[in-house]
Amino acid sequence: MNETRTxxxxxxxxxxxxxxxxxxxLSLMPDDGSRRxxxxxxxxxxxAPRRAHQEVSANLHWMLQQFLRASAAGRAYAHPVDLYxxxxxxxxxxxxxxxxxxxxxxxAEGVVVEPPDIVVxxxxxxxxxxxxxxxxxxxxxxxxxxxxxxxxEEQSIEVNVLEDGSYRAVQPEADSSIASRQFPxxxxxxxxxxxxx
Amino acid sequence: MSxxxxxxxxxxLSLMPDDGLRRxxxxxxxxxxxAPSPGHQRVLRSLFRLIDDHxxxxxxxxxxxxxxxxxxxxxxxxxxDLVYPSSERGRVAxxxxxxxxxxxxxxxxxxxxxxxxxxxxxxxxxxxxxxxxYWIADPATRLLDLYALQGDDYVAIPSENDxxxxxxxxxxxxxxxxAVFAVLD
Numbered sequence: 001m002n003e004t005r006t007x008x009x010x011x012x013x014x015x016x017x018x019x020x021x022x023x024x025x026l027s028l029m030p031d032d033g034s035r036r037x038x039x040x041x042x043x044x045x046x047x048a049p050r051r052a053h054q055e056v057s058a059n060l061h062w063m064l065q066q067f068l069r070a071s072a073a074g075r076a077y078a079h080p081v082d083l084y085x086x087x088x089x090x091x092x093x094x095x096x097x098x099x100x101x102x103x104x105x106x107x108a109e110g111v112v113v114e115p116p117d118i119v120v121x122x123x124x125x126x127x128x129x130x131x132x133x134x135x136x137x138x139x140x141x142x143x144x145x146x147x148x149x150x151x152x153e154e155q156s157i158e159v160n161v162l163e164d165g166s167y168r169a170v171q172p173e174a175d176s177s178i179a180s181r182q183f184p185x186x187x188x189x190x191x192x193x194x195x196x197x
Numbered sequence: 198m199s200x201x202x203x204x205x206x207x208x209x210l211s212l213m214p215d216d217g218l219r220r221x222x223x224x225x226x227x228x229x230x231x232a233p234s235p236g237h238q239r240v241l242r243s244l245f246r247l248i249d250d251h252x253x254x255x256x257x258x259x260x261x262x263x264x265x266x267x268x269x270x271x272x273x274x275x276x277x278d279l280v281y282p283s284s285e286r287g288r289v290a291x292x293x294x295x296x297x298x299x300x301x302x303x304x305x306x307x308x309x310x311x312x313x314x315x316x317x318x319x320x321x322x323x324x325x326x327x328x329x330x331y332w333i334a335d336p337a338t339r340l341l342d343l344y345a346l347q348g349d350d351y352v353a354i355p356s357e358n359d360x361x362x363x364x365x366x367x368x369x370x371x372x373x374x375x376a377v378f379a380v381l382d
Contacts, residue, residue: 020321022350040224041321088321129202129226137204137225137272165271166206172367 023082023090035080039134041088046127052152052197053122057094059151059193060120064097067186068092074099074117074183083113084118085142091135094150095181097121115139117182120148136160146182155194207266207274207294211225211297219264223318225272230311239380240336241278241306247277248304258284258301266295267303269326276318279304281330283366302366307366320344324351330366336381341374 020041029036035046049057050137057078064076076097079137083091096116098106105114118141121131131149139147140162147160157178160167173187182185213220219230233241234241241262247323249260259308261280268274281302282289289296303323315333322345324330331344331351342350343362344351361371 018316020317020324020350040318042317086325088325132202133204134224140204140274141270158341166204 020088022087022102023084037091039089039091039130039138044130049122050124050152053094053124055196056122056150056193058154059195060122060188061095062194063188064095064118064186066095068099068146068183071185073186075103077106080110081106083116084111084113085138089138089142090187091138094122097172099182115142115144118146118148118180119144120150122150122152125153136167140165144178148178150193152194152197153195155190157188157190157193203302204272207268210212210266210274219276221276222272222274223314223322224250228314230308232288233306233308234335235305237308238336240377242379243377244306244332244334247372248281248302248367248370251367253298255367255369256284258282258286258366259289261289261296267300268295268297269299269322270322273322275322276320277303278306281366297332299327301328302330302332302364303328304334307333307335307337309337324349330364334377336378339374339378341372341377341382343372361366 002145015089021038021043023038026036026038033048037044044100061076061078068074068076068110071087072099076095080092081095081096083089083093083096096112097118102117103112105116106112109181121135123131136147143162145162149158150156157171159180161181162171176190178188178190198360199226205227206224207222210220210222217232221228221230245260245262252258252260258281263276263278265280266274266276267280280296280300284297284303285299286301305311305319307315313334320331327346329346332341333344334341341362343354343364345354354362354365357371359373361373364370364372
């Protein structure tokens with residue numbers, strides 16, 4: 001009889017959450033500097049990023065901001081900004097860009113409630129699976145038209161464009177610069193993004 | 198360079214080997230579960246008999262058991278233990294890839310390895326897909342929970358005085374958890 005019940009043993013199973021986490025749960029959690037996101041009801045906690053991540057984030061934020069302000073095309077915002085996709089999907093991208101006519105999707109309380117025009121994630125070895133798989137699927141479902149994946153280790157910037165519900169990677173320009181479809185004229189030189197890394 | 202990570206779709210699943218493992222895609226991520234234990238299958242059989250009997254008698258549709266793919270969206274393809282699309286949703290074609298409509302009821306019997314997925318990721322997925330009722334049976338604790346979708350979230354349906362629980366999707370159907378888990382004795 002015991003044999004048929006071996007599945008009863010808690011054994012080595014991971015601690016089991018009893019229900020999906022929601023945005024309301026997030027607001028009750030301590031502000032300890034960790035990045036907390038909810039994807040598919042699951043809590044994803046990331047420690048403070050490495051320095052290379054921060055250098056790249058600062059460089060790219062500055063470059064985006066410079067273009068968007070000079071052209072009055074929109075604004076760029078750096079983490080932490082809550083992106084509310086649904087009650088069980090709330091993420092904090094590294095960078096977002098919103099065109100000028102849609103700035104009101106970023107609410108005063110600090111939450112963006114509709115797809116930004118560009119979402120940028122700067123990956124680290126531990127976040128790679130989430131950024132390239134679960135977040136990519138999530139951003140596609142939400143309808144984020146452009147998703148940039150920046151890899152400080154490989155020193156690569158991948159621009160993914162949403163087409164028919166999936167992302168397609170766009171090849172860099174001949175001079176290896178990165179161009180945005182969402183903001184015509186926006187060109188990014190990867191060498192500048194990875195300067196200091 | 199390693200293999201490019203990307204969200205998977207149903208098309209990727211169809212290229213994978215048929216090795217008896219359950220392969221699902223949740224949020225673009227591949228979730229692989231080993232074949233279930235005999236105890237899991239006993240509880241599943243017990244639930245199937247009860248639900249199927251009621252659905253047949255009332256001609257309210259049909260119940261499918263795993264493995265059958267439920268294609269909820271491009272990056273979400275799951276193989277629930279039991280799936281019930283009501284007859285109002287039309288007949289599922291014999292040669293269809295799987296069930297491509299939102300089911301009215303999904304039942305998952307928990308395994309030690311799937312508990313977190315069933316109670317968190319799948320629950321969030323079924324809620325966002327609009328599955329009206331979600332049952333979770335746990336052979337380890339002998340608990341059967343019925344959740345009804347209210348707005349964005351599932352709310353547990355309280356049990357009656359006699360311990361049975363009344364389904365809201367299956368009109369007139371009450372399930373007695375003790376009867377479901379009696380097969381384990």
